Structures are given as C-alpha cells and as structure tokens.
Amino acid sequence: MDALDRAIIAELAEDGRLSNVELAARIGLTPGPCLRRVQRLESEGVIRGYRAIVDPDAVGRGFEVIVHVDLSTQEAAAVAGFEAAVVALDEVVECQRLFGRPDYFLRIAVADLGSYEAFLTQKIMSLSAIGRVTSHFSMKALKG
Amino acid sequence: MDALDRAIIAELAEDGRLSNVELAARIGLTPGPCLRRVQRLESEGVIRGYRAIVDPDAVGRGFEVIVHVDLSTQEAAAVAGFEAAVVALDEVVECQRLFGRPDYFLRIAVADLGSYEAFLTQKIMSLSAIGRVTSHFSMKALKG
DNA sequence: GGTGAAAGCTAGCCGGC
DNA sequence: GCCGGCTAGCTTTCACC
Numbered sequence: 001m002d003a004l005d006r007a008i009i010a011e012l013a014e015d016g017r018l019s020n021v022e023l024a025a026r027i028g029l030t031p032g033p034c035l036r037r038v039q040r041l042e043s044e045g046v047i048r049g050y051r052a053i054v055d056p057d058a059v060g061r062g063f064e065v066i067v068h069v070d071l072s073t074q075e076a077a078a079v080a081g082f083e084a085a086v087v088a089l090d091e092v093v094e095c096q097r098l099f100g101r102p103d104y105f106l107r108i109a110v111a112d113l114g115s116y117e118a119f120l121t122q123k124i125m126s127l128s129a130i131g132r133v134t135s136h137f138s139m140k141a142l143k144g
Numbered sequence: 145m146d147a148l149d150r151a152i153i154a155e156l157a158e159d160g161r162l163s164n165v166e167l168a169a170r171i172g173l174t175p176g177p178c179l180r181r182v183q184r185l186e187s188e189g190v191i192r193g194y195r196a197i198v199d200p201d202a203v204g205r206g207f208e209v210i211v212h213v214d215l216s217t218q219e220a221a222a223v224a225g226f227e228a229a230v231v232a233l234d235e236v237v238e239c240q241r242l243f244g245r246p247d248y249f250l251r252i253a254v255a256d257l258g259s260y261e262a263f264l265t266q267k268i269m270s271l272s273a274i275g276r277v278t279s280h281f282s283m284k285a286l287k288g
Numbered sequence: 289g290g291t292g293a294a295a296g297c298t299a300g301c302c303g304g305c
Numbered sequence: 306g307c308c309g310g311c312t313a314g315c316t317t318t319c320a321c322c
Contacts, residue, residue, distance in 0.1 A: 001202070009198055016160045016194035019297060033308050035299070046202040050160035051195055054153055058145070058190040066240070066249055087287050094288025096210070099281045105210055107288065137243045143231050144238030144251065164317060177289050179318070 001046075004029065008037055009046065016050040061109040064093070065116055065135050067124075068102035072131035082129045091119050102134070145190075148173065152181055153190065160194040205253040208237070209260055209279050211268075212246035216275035226273045235263050246278070 007027040011018060018026075024034035041047045056062045071082060086095055086106065094107035110116045116135075124133060151171040155162055162170075168178035185191045200206045215226060230239055230250065238251035254260045260279075268277060 006203075009196070009203065012196035013198055014195070016196045020299090021297065030309050031298080032300090032310075036307085039299095046199050048197040048199055051158070051197055052153070052156035052160045053192040053195055054157055055190050055192055059150075059153065066242070083286055092287060095286040096282040096288070097284045097286060098210070099283050102280075105280065105282075136246075136249065138240040138249075139243050140241045142227055142239040142241060143236060144240070163315090165315085174290055175317080176291075176319090180289090183318095 005037060005041060005046075008034070008041065012038070012047065012050075056109060060111040060115075061093075063110050063112050063116060065108045065110075065137060067106040067108055067120075067136070068132075068134040069104040069106060069124075070101065070131040070133075071103050071129045073129055075129075078129040082127055085127055086124075089123055091123070103131075149181060149185060149190075152178070152185065156182070156191065156194075200253060204255040204259075205237075207254050207256050207260060209252045209254075209281060211250040211252055211264075211280070212276075212278045213248040213250060213268075214245065214275040214277075215247050215273045217273055219273075222273040226271055229271055230268075233267055235267070247275075 004027055008023065011023055011026055020035045020038065021031045023038070024031045027034065029037075038047070056064070071079065073079075083095075083097070086092055086104070091108050091110050092106055093109045094105070096105040097103065098105055108116065108119065110119055120133070120135065124130065148171055152167065155167055155170055164179050164182070165175045167182070168175045171178065173181075182191070200208070215223065217223075227239075227241070230236055230248070235252050235254050236250055237253045238249070240249040241247065242249055252260065252263065254263055264277070264279065268274065
C-alpha cells in the first residue's frame with residue numbers, strides 16, 4: 001500500500017466507474033500497471049466492490065429516522081429473536097448492538113412520516129422483547 | 145420508472161461496475177436500449193454516481209463510534225461555528241442536526257480506540273460551544 | 289425496443305529497468 | 306519486482322430502422 005494505491009482508492013471511491021485508462025492518467029501511471037494494482041486491491045479485499053448511489057426519494061426511502069431501542073429483557077433467546085426480526089426488515093438500513101444504553105441503534109429509511117408511523121407501530125413496537133423505543137428526527141443532514 | 149428501471153437500479157446498486165451488455169442480459173434487454181435507460185436514470189438524478197466500497201480497516205477507519213452532542217448554547221453564531229468546524233473534520237463521517245435531544249448525532253471513523261481518544265479530546269471537546277458529548281460504542285454491527 | 293459499425297477499453301504477454 | 310508498450314478481443318456508444 002503505497003501512495004499510488006491510496007490515490008487509486010481515492011479516485012475509485014469518488015467515481016467507481018472510472019475507466020482504467022482515465023484512472024491511470026489521473027494517478028500518473030500507464031494502464032497496464034494501473035490495472036494490476038486495481039486487481040490486487042480487489043483480490044486483497046481492500047476494494048470490496050462497487051455500488052451505484054441511488055437517490056433515496058426515487059425508491060421510496062427519502063425519509064430517514066434514527067431510532068434507539070432498549071429491550072425489556074436481556075434473556076438470550078429474546079435478544080436473538082429481536083435481532084433476527086429487526087435485521088430481516090427492509091426498512092432497517094442499519095442496526096448496531098451497543099455497549100450500555102441504548103441497547104440498539106437503528107436507522108430506518110421509509111418514504112415519509114406516514115409510512116414511518118405505520119412501520120414503527122406495526123413492525124417494531126409489536127416485537128415481544130421491546131422495552132423503550134425513541135425516534136430521533138433529523139432537521140438537517142450536515143454531512144453524510 | 146417501470147419495472148425495467150427498477151431492475152436496473154437493483155443490479156447497479158449491487159454491482160456498480162456491471163458492463164452494459166451484462167446488465168442488459170440480466171434485465172432482458174439488448175445493450176442499446178439498456179444504455180439509454182441507464183443514461184436517463186443518471187441524467188434525471190435517480191442514479192447519483194458510482195462508488196468503490198473500501199475496507200475501512202485498510203484506510204485507518206476501522207473503528208466507528210456513534211456520538212451524541214449537546215451544545216451549551218443555542219446562539220446562532222456559536223451554532224454555525226460548531227457546525228462548520230465539525231463538518232470540516234475528516235473523521236466525522238456523518239453529522240445530523242436533530243429536533244430535540246441530543247442536538248447533534250455524529251458518526252466518527254478512526255483507526256482505533258487510541259485515535260478516538262485523541263480525536264475526541266483534541267478536536268471535539270476543544271470546540272467552544274460544546275456542552276455534553278456522549279460516545280456510544282458498537283458491540284456488533286448487525287446490519288449496515 | 290432493436291441493429292450495426294466506429295471508437296475506445298480491457299487484459300494478457302513480453303521486454304526493460 | 307514493478308513499469309511500459311503492444312495487440313487481440315470485447316464493450317461502449319451512436320445514428321438509423
């Protein structure tokens with residue numbers, strides 16, 4: 001991992017569809033060696049893959065909410081059941097089990113406030129081990 | 145936006161470097177019309193761009209912390225100063241201004257616990273409008 | 289939506305440093 | 306060991322049906 005590798009990563013993180021010749025020109029290499037480096041980074045797992053970035057509004061995921069969940073029990077089976085159920089939900093974009101409080105950090109992506117209300121009451125609050133659920137609404141995304 | 149467009153989005157979200165001929169075959173179209181659809185989705189802003197997904201560990205960003213920040217004042221100039229300073233930091237991967245408490249939700253990505261300690265004391269807690277800062281450590285990322 | 293042709297890209301091979 | 310030049314084969318992209 002030298003400066004050239006880092007330059008490749010930076011360029012591809014910015015534009016994942018850069019052609020190899022354009023990438024090579026930007027980092028100051030010829031296409032052959034550049035391609036070998038990209039392939040090495042891919043096979044080593046440094047570059048895990050490529051994704052198209054899709055407008056959330058266009059796919060009905062424009063409304064994001066940060067949710068904190070505390071369970072009513074720490075019993076292993078109940079915890080496992082909650083985790084399996086939550087992870088299976090499409091609307092749950094992220095789920096982290098935390099140390100301390102809250103027990104879980106969730107990020108929910110739905111179309112609008114109405115869908116969120118329906119999602120929360122029907123799919124989250126109906127889970128058996130649920131203790132307290134707190135929704136945090138974003139006023140403005142300053143970064144990310 | 146018909147079923148074909150949605151199929152294109154799904155395929156490219158999964159693998160952003162799919163060749164146009166492969167993409168066309170998967171959605172059941174020939175390359176020409178398929179490319180026109182992709183270009184339309186790009187120009188309409190439905191597809192915003194393409195990114196390489198990089199292993200966070202490989203670039204010294206393998207340790208993520210969720211941080212809640214409350215400011216000690218709501219005075220406009222202080223708030224603006226805090227926001228500008230936070231957004232400018234590389235380690236801040238996400239920053240949301242929330243309704244209610246906490247005032248801000250931050251996601252920090254650094255190399256390890258030691259770097260996090262240094263980052264928090266030197267770059268966050270030294271900001272003037274800072275009230276309370278709470279770090280939430282992830283035990284396990286179940287999703288996302 | 290499909291077809292065909294020109295331009296450009298990818299990916300392997302071999303020589304040079 | 307890594308870079309650069311070359312070439313064959315494939316892909317992208319456009320005008321036209």
